[in-house]
Amino acid sequence: xxxxxxxxxxxxxxxxxxxxxxxxxxxxxxxxxxxxxxxxxxxxxxxxxxxxxxxxxxxxxxxxxxxxxxxxxxxxxxxxxxxxxxxxxxxxxxxxxxxxxxxxxxxxxxxxxxxxxxxxxxxxxxxxxxxxxxxxxxxxxxxxxxxxxxxxxxxxxxxxxxxxxxxxxxxxxxxxxxxxxxxxxxxxxxxxxxxxxxxxxxxxxxxxxxxxxxxxxxxxxxxxxxxxxxxxxxxxxxxxxxxxxxxxxxxxxxxxxxxxxxxxxxxxxxxxxxxxxxxxxxxxxxxxxxxxxxxxxxxxxxxxxxxxxxxxxxxxxxxxxxxxxxxxxxxxxxxxxxxxxxxxxxxxxxxxxxxxxxxxxxxxxxxxxxxxxxxxxxxxxxxxxxxxxxxxxxxxxxxxxxxxxxxxxxxxxxxxxxxxxxxxxxxxxxxxxxxxxxxxxxxxxxxxxxxxxxxxxxxxxxxxxxxxxxxxxxxxxxxxxxxxxxxxxxxxxxxxxxxxxxxxxxxxxxxxxxxxxxxxxxxxxxxxxxxxxxxxxxxxxxxxxxxxxxxxxxxxxxxxxxxxxxxxxxxxxxxxxxxxxxxxxxxxxxxxxxxxxxxxxxxxxxxxxxxxxxxxxxxxxxxxxxxxxxxxxxxxxxxxxxxxxxxxxxxxxxxxxxxxxxxxxxxxxxxxxxxxxx
Numbered sequence: 001x002x003x004x005x006x007x008x009x010x011x012x013x014x015x016x017x018x019x020x021x022x023x024x025x026x027x028x029x030x031x032x033x034x035x036x037x038x039x040x041x042x043x044x045x046x047x048x049x050x051x052x053x054x055x056x057x058x059x060x061x062x063x064x065x066x067x068x069x070x071x072x073x074x075x076x077x078x079x080x081x082x083x084x085x086x087x088x089x090x091x092x093x094x095x096x097x098x099x100x101x102x103x104x105x106x107x108x109x110x111x112x113x114x115x116x117x118x119x120x121x122x123x124x125x126x127x128x129x130x131x132x133x134x135x136x137x138x139x140x141x142x143x144x145x146x147x148x149x150x151x152x153x154x155x156x157x158x159x160x161x162x163x164x165x166x167x168x169x170x171x172x173x174x175x176x177x178x179x180x181x182x183x184x185x186x187x188x189x190x191x192x193x194x195x196x197x198x199x200x201x202x203x204x205x206x207x208x209x210x211x212x213x214x215x216x217x218x219x220x221x222x223x224x225x226x227x228x229x230x231x232x233x234x235x236x237x238x239x240x241x242x243x244x245x246x247x248x249x250x251x252x253x254x255x256x257x258x259x260x261x262x263x264x265x266x267x268x269x270x271x272x273x274x275x276x277x278x279x280x281x282x283x284x285x286x287x288x289x290x291x292x293x294x295x296x297x298x299x300x301x302x303x304x305x306x307x308x309x310x311x312x313x314x315x316x317x318x319x320x321x322x323x324x325x326x327x328x329x330x331x332x333x334x335x336x337x338x339x340x341x342x343x344x345x346x347x348x349x350x351x352x353x354x355x356x357x358x359x360x361x362x363x364x365x366x367x368x369x370x371x372x373x374x375x376x377x378x379x380x381x382x383x384x385x386x387x388x389x390x391x392x393x394x395x396x397x398x399x400x401x402x403x404x405x406x407x408x409x410x411x412x413x414x415x416x417x418x419x420x421x422x423x424x425x426x427x428x429x430x431x432x433x434x435x436x437x438x439x440x441x442x443x444x445x446x447x448x449x450x451x452x453x454x455x456x457x458x459x460x461x462x463x464x465x466x467x468x469x470x471x472x473x474x475x476x477x478x479x480x481x482x483x484x485x486x487x488x489x490x491x492x493x494x495x496x497x498x499x500x501x502x503x504x505x506x507x508x509x510x511x512x513x514x515x516x517x518x519x520x521x522x523x524x525x526x527x528x529x530x531x532x533x534x535x536x537x538x539x540x541x542x543x544x545x546x547x548x549x550x551x552x553x554x555x556x557x558x559x560x561x562x563x564x565x566x567x568x569x570x571x572x573x574x575x576x577x578x579x580x581x582x583x584x585x586x587x588x589x590x591x592x593x594x595x596x597x598x599x600x601x602x603x604x605x606x607x608x609x610x611x612x613x614x615x616x617x618x619x620x621x622x623x624x625x626x627x628x629x630x631x632x633x634x635x636x637x638x639x640x641x642x643x644x645x646x647x648x649x650x651x652x653x654x655x656x657x658x659x660x661x662x663x664x665x666x667x668x669x670x671x672x673x674x675x676x677x678x
Contacts, residue, residue, distance in 0.1 A: 016091065016159035021150045028084045028142070031173070034070070035077030036135045039242050045071050045188040046246035052189040052523040058182070071188070072180035074243075075252040079176065081138055082238050083256060086110030088145030092152060095336075097160045099168045100266025100276060104324040107260040108339050115234040117141055118241060119210050129207070134241045167278040171285040172262060176255035179289060186296055187308065188248040191527035191582065193300060194562055194575030196307030198224055199236065199314070200250045201577060205544045206237035213401040219550035219616055221577065226403040227388045231321075231346040232314040251308040258288050260320030265484045267327045272447065272488050279502060280487060286509050287433045287483050290516065294431040297518040298641025299473040301652055303568040305524045305640045315476035318347035322354045322477070323484055329362070329373030330449060337373050341380035350460075354477055355381055357459045361452035416468035420663035424465050426644060428457075428478035430515050435501075435508035436486035445490035453488070457481035468665040471652055472645050516642045526636055527574065530596075531582020534558075537599035538618065541585060550616040552580035554598060557613025557620050559632055565649075572634040595628070597621040 014020075034041075045067070051057060060067035086106035090096060095105035121129040121137060128137050153159060162168070180187065192200055202212045202225055212233040214222035225233060235253055243249035265284055266276045292312070300306035325340035344351035359374055392402050429437040439445075440454045461478035464470055486492070491501040534555075541548035555576035560567055567573035583598065584591060597606055601619040605611060609621035612628075622628045639646045 014161045014163055016096065016149070016153045016157075016161040018150055018154045020161050021091075021146065021153050024087070025143070025146045025150070028080055028087070028146075029139075032077045032081035032084060032139065032142075034073040035075075035081050035242065036132065036139060038070075038074055039078075039132050039135055040244065041066075041071050041074040042188060042248040042252070043244040043246050045184070045248055046244075049189040049523075049525055049528060052185055052525045057185045057189070057523055058521065060184075067184050068181045071184060071248075072177050075180045075187075075248065076173070076177050076255070078135075078239055078242055078252065079256045079259070081135060081142070081242075082114055082235070083107065083110055083259070084142035085113050085138065085145050088142060088149050089113060091149050091159060091161075092145070094159055096162055098267065098270035098275065099162045099165060099172075100263045100268070100270050101327065102162055103172070103259055103263025104267055104320070104327065105336065107256070107263065107320060108324065108336070108343060111231070111235060111343060112339070113141070114138060114238055118206075118234075118238060122207065123210065130241055131244070132242075138238075138242075163275060164278070168266075168276055168281050170278070171282045172259055175285040175289055176258065179255070179292060180252065183296060185523040186521075187251050188246070189525060190247065190305060190307075190523035191525050192247060192250075192309065192578055193302035193305050193307045194578060195301060195311060196247075196250065196309035197575060197577045197581050199232070199307075199310035200240075200245075200247075200581070201544070201549065202230075202233045203236035203240050203250060204245060206233055207241060208544050209400070211395065211400050212237075213395070213403050214549070215401045215546050217550060218546035219553050221549050221552070222401070223404040227391055228346060228349045228351070229314070230403070231343060232310075232317050235317075236309075236313065247309070251313070254292065254308055254313050254316060257313060257316040257320050258292065261316060261323065261480060262288060264320060264323030264327055265487055268323070268449065268453075268484050268488045269492075271327060271330060272449070273493055280492065283502060283505050283509075284483060284487060286505075287436065290433060290509055290512055291431045291479055293513070293518075294479075294516050294641070294645065295473070295476075297521075298516070298645040299471070299476075300640055301471055302562055302574070302640070303638045303649065304526075304574075304636050311471075311473040311476075314348060315473050316480075318344065318351055318354075319477055319480045321347055322351060322358075323481075325355060325377060326358055326362075326453070326484075329358070329377045330366070330370050332370055332372040332376075334372065334376040337376040338380040341377050342384055345381065345384040350474075350477070352381065352385075353463070354456065354460060357456045358452065361455035361459070362449075365452040365455065366448040414467065417466050417666045418468045418663050419466060421465075424470070424475070426515075427472055427475045428461050428482070430512045430644065431479040432482050433505060433508040434512050435504045436482040439486045439489065439491060440482055442489075442491070446485065447488070447490070450485045450489045453481055453485035457485065469651055470647070472647065515644050518641050519643060520637050520640075522637070524636065526572075526634065527578045528582050530579050530631065532584065533593055533595040534579055534583040535591060535594035535597045536580065536583035536585050537597065537603065538585070541580075549577070549580070551598060551618040552576045554613050554615035554618040554620045555579050556615070558596060558622075558628075568636065568638045571632055572636065595623050597623070 083106055086109035089109035090102055090105035096102040128134060201221060205212050212225055212230050236250060239249045239253050262284055269276045295312035296308050297306050299311060321340055321344040325337060325344050328336035328340050341355060344355055355377060359378060362374055363369060395402060446454060457478055464474050491497050538548050538551045553576060560571055560573040562574045564573050597609060598618060598620050601614060601617055605621045606623060609623045610625060611619050612622050613620040
């Protein structure tokens with residue numbers, strides 16, 4: 001779309017000039033420099049994980065400058081580096097009409113272009129695909145893209161440029177930096193939980209092949225991801241390539257996705273009234289910081305900890321893409337709408353439902369109807385569904401693994417229902433700061449777009465509210481969509497109510513911060529301690545060999561699954577892939593400190609060891625049964641996070657044997673069988 005100052009959404013935009021582009025390039029280079037000069041910073045942070053067991057793990061003592069300044073700068077620099085090519089591409093396409101639209105389009109452009117670059121390097125120049133060389137390749141690509149913007153601006157091309165860029169951009173840089181600093185132990189030291197390690201292994205897989213799908217020989221891990229849940233792995237692989245195979249590298253991408261969510265919310269405000277105020281930008285980021293706190297400590301299936309690596313990254317990326325698709329469809333931009341629709345569809349299966357809700361809500365509420373954008377979105381959705389059916393055939397033709405199918409059909413979730421658990425409303429209201437969610441009830445103060453977003457949010461919330469078996473992360477869109485509807489609404493736009501709306505927002509954030517305060521901030525590193533005493537005589541893990549992941553299935557005989565009804569009250573448990581990740585892999589005879597030994601069944605076991613499991617051709621041996629018994633009955637702090645978000649484990653897992661407390665569950669399958677018998 002060509003830049004036209006008369007367009008309502010770009011009325012306040014400036015015209016890009018050579019100084020604009022050069023200053024932006026210099027600022028991006030300065031911000032990205034720490035990640036380029038010291039990409040090993042996060043690996044060093046991960047290796048100091050034993051500090052998590054100190055009395056004050058969040059006070060780094062003599063490491064204060066490294067922990068609270070340098071490592072956060074490197075993490076922020078990595079996010080900047082990977083967004084830089086997208087910012088140039090989006091600016092060259094005329095998307096820099098405002099900071100919000102520029103950020104959301106930049107994320108989409110980077111998701112496609114940097115992923116393509118990483119794949120190309122992995123296939124044809126693997127020596128450039130890791131560490132600092134990979135970072136410099138991305139930097140060179142960004143410089144090349146920005147040189148095109150500079151040249152076009154010098155030739156007088158009508159490219160827009162966001163007004164008051166520095167003041168609006170400040171919270172987008174400051175808030176992620178502060179979060180990286182304050183939550184450093186959570187990012188870098190805490191062991192992966194089952195979800196996090198599954199995400200990490202899927203990300204690592206992209207370092208050795210072009211798709212994040214496992215072969216059949218990998219065992220149970222091959223169920224995830226699938227074609228509608230794979231997107232998070234591609235940007236996750238950028239960070240692991242650059243920053244190393246560590247916990248922080250799998251988690252810091254959340255800041256990039258939060259910037260995308262902020263960009264889409266800001267773009268909706270810009271679409272309504274041209275410019276986002278600096279105070280509004282800070283308050284939106286305040287809501288996003290609260291949301292991250294909730295996801296980092298309280299959103300988990302694991303009984304002991306929540307993991308930013310998953311589901312926080314995946315769910316946040318989904319909302320960023322869905323809101324961006326909403327903005328593009330409102331503007332009638334076919335190409336951007338199609339791109340954001342594809343990204344939404346490949347983020348999570350609920351992307352299809354959210355965009356379907358938007359199609360209906362926008363058709364009912366928005367006037368004049370954005371017909372061009374809605375048609376483009378609908379066509380793109382149909383194309384995605386068709387492509388999903390064809391993709392397995394194409395992958396098989398190229399000799400690539402097939403997608404997983406872990407996520408079940410949305411319809412099957414309605415086999416068990418409930419209607420009386422009203423506490424679930426707080427799952428949506430509190431993480432967004434309370435007031436934005438409550439503001440949805442003030443229907444008359446909303447314009448057509450805000451009403452459509454409100455319907456979209458309420459429809460999504462209702463879908464999961466009635467399901468008997470749920471987890472907190474399933475409410476993420478209902479947490480974040482109200483922020484978009486609220487900040488675009490008449491509460492904020494009208495001078496008479498704007499000040500009151502901001503004050504109520506601040507009060508709501510303070511109250512919800514108190515309600516969301518975790519019961520314990522201590523990073524959980526117990527799985528690392530188990531790994532120190534587990535010798536894995538299994539080859540190929542560094543290259544994500546399928547056998548090295550299949551071997552992990554034998555570790556289920558070491559401790560029960562985290563889904564077990566005996567965990568956590570009676571026994572310690574978790575995912576076998578966690579212990580597989582942290583196992584010693586020196587090869588040969590196990591170290592004297594190794595109490596557990598995992599090896600091919602044909603190898604001789606250590607003297608005096610007892611075999612306790614055999615799976616997929618690998619045997620698990622225990623040297624000291626008494627120590628094993630102590631480990632199995634280890635009691636760790638639980639549940640994770642704030643009490644407000646605690647969910648009975650019987651409500652987390654459909655069919656779990658744990659007695660589920662709370663309102664009654666209606667088994668529709670049993671009711672149907674009774675009716676059929678009658």
